[in-house]
Amino acid sequence: MLNYIFKRLLSAIPFVIMVSMTVFVLIQLPPGDYVDSWAAQQAQSGETPDPATLADMRHQFGLDRPMIVQYGSWIAGMVQGDFGRSFAKNAQVTELVGERIGLTLILSVASLMLTWMLALPIGIYSAVCRYSLGDYIFTLLGFVGLAIPHFLLALVMMYVGVKYFGHDVTGLMSAQYEGQPWTWAKWMDLCSHLWIPMIILGLGSTASLIRILRANLIDQLYMPYVVTARAKGLSEVKLLCKYPVRIALNPFVSTIGWILPNLISGAVIVSIVLNLNTVGPVLYEALMSQDIYLSGTILLVVCALTVVGTLLSDILLVILDPRIRFEQ
Numbered sequence: 364m365l366n367y368i369f370k371r372l373l374s375a376i377p378f379v380i381m382v383s384m385t386v387f388v389l390i391q392l393p394p395g396d397y398v399d400s401w402a403a404q405q406a407q408s409g410e411t412p413d414p415a416t417l418a419d420m421r422h423q424f425g426l427d428r429p430m431i432v433q434y435g436s437w438i439a440g441m442v443q444g445d446f447g448r449s450f451a452k453n454a455q456v457t458e459l460v461g462e463r464i465g466l467t468l469i470l471s472v473a474s475l476m477l478t479w480m481l482a483l484p485i486g487i488y489s490a491v492c493r494y495s496l497g498d499y500i501f502t503l504l505g506f507v508g509l510a511i512p513h514f515l516l517a518l519v520m521m522y523v524g525v526k527y528f529g530h531d532v533t534g535l536m537s538a539q540y541e542g543q544p545w546t547w548a549k550w551m552d553l554c555s556h557l558w559i560p561m562i563i564l565g566l567g568s569t570a571s572l573i574r575i576l577r578a579n580l581i582d583q584l585y586m587p588y589v590v591t592a593r594a595k596g597l598s599e600v601k602l603l604c605k606y607p608v609r610i611a612l613n614p615f616v617s618t619i620g621w622i623l624p625n626l627i628s629g630a631v632i633v634s635i636v637l638n639l640n641t642v643g644p645v646l647y648e649a650l651m652s653q654d655i656y657l658s659g660t661i662l663l664v665v666c667a668l669t670v671v672g673t674l675l676s677d678i679l680l681v682i683l684d685p686r687i688r689f690e691q
Contacts, residue, residue, distance in 0.1 A: 368674065375670045380438075382666040383659070387434045390655050390662075396426050397450045397653045424450055437656060447656030451648065456660045459645060464664065466535055466553075467641040470630065473557055474565040475619075481569045483615075486576030487608060493581060501573065508570035516563050517636040524559070532559045533638040541640075563633055576615050583607035612683055619676040 398420045402412050421427045425436065437447055446456040489498045524532040535556050540549045583589065584607055592602050634643030642661050649658035 368678070371674050371677070375674075378670065379663070379667060383438065383441075383663055384434065386659050386662045386666070387437065387655065388430070390650070390653065390658055391430060393653065395653065396421070397424065397655070398426060400652045401451075433655070437659070446660045449649070449654055449657040451652050451654050452657070456657050459657060460642060460660055460664070463640060463642045463645060466639075467630070467643070469553075470535070470557065470560055470564070470639070470641060473561045474568070477561055477565040478568045478572060481565070482572035482576060485569075486573045486615075487580060487603070489573065489577040490580035490584065490611075491603070493577070505570035505573050508566045511566075513563055513567065513630075514632040514636050516566065517560075517633050520559055520563065521637070532556075535560070535639050535641075560630070560633060560637055560639060563637075564630055572615060572618065575618070576611060579611040579614055580607055583611050609683055613680060616679045616683060617676045619672045619679070 398417050401420070402417055405412055418427075425433060428436075440447060444457070446460070448454070449456055449459055452459060485501050489501050492498055521532050524530045536549065536552050537556075540552050543549060586607070589602065589607055592606060593599075597605075630639070630641060631643035631647055633639070634641045635647060638644075642664075646658060646661045648654075649661070
């Protein structure tokens with residue numbers, strides 16, 4: 364297993380390099396660059412920068428160099444831990460991302476845990492008691508969860524929270540804790556604000572995982588090994604948990620690879636609506652202004668989470684299903 368993990372980590376290096384190249388090219392595909400976006404913003408405010416100023420800015424930011432040279436400079440700095448400097452915010456990318464990536468990961472992991480805590484028991488119940496009233500109710504709620512966009516649910520919850528509970532649901536913590544050192548009171552305040560975006564982000568994934576687990580478990584419930592174990596007198600709860608549920612969890616666990624990046628990418632609009640201090644609003648602003656190093660770094664982190672999530676799912680699959688072996 365350790366040999367397999369080591370090989371997977373090595374194979375992830377060329378993959379991340381290819382992704383970084385793709386991300387860097389795609390960010391620069393739209394016409395113009397950051398200086399053009401800045402000039403357009405200045406023109407809207409009634410100021411027209413002269414061409415010499417724009418040329419000096421391009422030279423200062425290195426935008427007058429060929430794309431391959433810009434990419435090489437970015438990668439060379441990345442190897443040394445320098446992910447470049449944000450044009451718009453005039454700060455190191457590591458500082459800007461480091462401030463928000465922790466809160467983003469906390470929100471994503473909390474949403475993932477909520478998704479599993481809800482999807483696992485509901486999916487098992489829907490499969491065992493299929494076509495019952497409860498199954499129909501959960502199926503209806505699942506389809507509603509899949510159909511409602513995250514941002515629309517965020518707007519509804521904001522209205523309900525303010526209108527009926529008098530509670531501001533925006534942000535991940537109160538204003539007095541912004542920029543303050545982490546204390547127990549700050550953690551408790553974070554937890555009190557965390558549950559609304561956690562529900563919003565986890566609802567769609569929960570609905571899809573319920574359908575996946577239900578379908579796979581129904582396939583396993585009538586397999587010959589289940590009928591044989593039941594005929595030998597094994598209790599229903601022990602039979603269910605030891606055999607069919609364990610096998611039905613295989614596709615359930617394999618979704619970690621796409622759930623983790625989806626939670627972060629799906630949190631962009633929700634973070635803007637709820638004014639969350641995560642990487643979502645920063646990514647949106649960086650893409651709109653063509654801030655290549657800041658947006659490229661965030662997108663690269665999302666792709667790296669895909670690699671990590673896929674590796675975690677493969678390891679968990681080996682633990683759940685002894686039939687899966689990666690090495691002879």
